Amino acid sequence: MADVQVTHSPQEERYVLTVDGERAGFIDYLDEIEVRVLTHTVVEAEYEGRGYASQLTRFALEDIRNQGRQARAVCSYVAAYIQKHPEYSDLVAVG
Structure with missing residues (x-):
């Protein structure tokens, strides 16, 4: 199993999302x-499809x-994530 870590820089x-020590x-x-x-959200191509973007977004929102x-999602991925996870709707900045 991969060692997945998310940190705030x-x-x-x-x-930042790292998998087995690699960004x-x-x-x-x-x-x-x-x-x-x-x-802006980026997950490198070789790491796509494993739920890493979701883990990264959840960490950022928490x-x-x-x-x-509060959060304002200019990034379409984060906006869609918040829409799918209403437990974060209280974080959305209005205006």
């Missing part, structure tokens, strides 16, 4: 005052919740 403004994907963001704007922030 504030200096890069990104959440496999990321979510980029920009911070506004109380809102984290999730701009981190945002734990920080008491």
